Amino acid sequence: MTHQIDARGLACPQPVIMTKKAIEAGKDCVVIVDNEAARDNVCRMAKSQGCGTAVEEEGGCIRIRVTRGEDRKTQERATPAAGPTVVVFPCDRMGQGDDDLGKVLMRAFLHTLGEIAPRPDVMIFFNGGVKLTTDGSEVLEDLRALEKTGIRLLVCGTCLDFFGLKDRLQAGTISNMYDIAETMLSAGRIVRI
Amino acid sequence: MTDVAPFQIILFDSTSEALLAEKLFKKAGIPHKIIPVPRHISSDCGVCIRFFSSDTERVRSALAGSVTVRDIAPLA
Numbered sequence: 001m002t003h004q005i006d007a008r009g010l011a012c013p014q015p016v017i018m019t020k021k022a023i024e025a026g027k028d029c030v031v032i033v034d035n036e037a038a039r040d041n042v043c044r045m046a047k048s049q050g051c052g053t054a055v056e057e058e059g060g061c062i063r064i065r066v067t068r069g070e071d072r073k074t075q076e077r078a079t080p081a082a083g084p085t086v087v088v089f090p091c092d093r094m095g096q097g098d099d100d101l102g103k104v105l106m107r108a109f110l111h112t113l114g115e116i117a118p119r120p121d122v123m124i125f126f127n128g129g130v131k132l133t134t135d136g137s138e139v140l141e142d143l144r145a146l147e148k149t150g151i152r153l154l155v156c157g158t159c160l161d162f163f164g165l166k167d168r169l170q171a172g173t174i175s176n177m178y179d180i181a182e183t184m185l186s187a188g189r190i191v192r193i
Numbered sequence: 194m195t196d197v198a199p200f201q202i203i204l205f206d207s208t209s210e211a212l213l214a215e216k217l218f219k220k221a222g223i224p225h226k227i228i229p230v231p232r233h234i235s236s237d238c239g240v241c242i243r244f245f246s247s248d249t250e251r252v253r254s255a256l257a258g259s260v261t262v263r264d265i266a267p268l269a
Contacts, residue, residue: 100212108229108240138227 083188084121089129126156143171
């Protein structure tokens, strides 16, 4: 039986929230609302969630049939593969365009990693990215705090050597291309900064 | 620096001003950290500087006349 949601008399965004919960619970539903704004908001949200909508109106009562379509089912199948989440840092800046801005963004990003979920399982630093882990880096405090939560920090030894920074490592452990390549290829998800 | 200490954040009109202010923080030897502007203050992508509440007066005088400060607020 189709799930029915009577959202008449409820203030925005209540009808939208109730509909979204039903969609997320895997149900097709009929939502009853009593005004056009609620109708439009519910329809817009349903479409954004990959659902189809059909609207019937009679006597001030609006019935919206929300059907979970193929798009939605595809979205649900696209769950991340099993395996650790790996964040890689090929550079000590975030993005390209301006180096000073890139450094600030990197600092903000690493601060934020410590504040949010989900956390990565492994962080890998190579090429210019190793400079984040050595003396004088502005993000050492963040990296050490992340390391303490159990995240593995792998730092490319070849790269430290190249930059003459091997004896100035302050966070993470020196690693090699075997570990780095294996970790990346057995990852469930790789986030490249 | 520990997160139990009471912090203030200082907001600027632009990222460039935040960077300029950071130089002045360093020059004055005031402990600080660049962090994203908390979501409850602004949903824009911006950075601000976090510092210990006890340094508020030092911060004000270090930046006076050099940087336009939009706001100083407690970090909730």
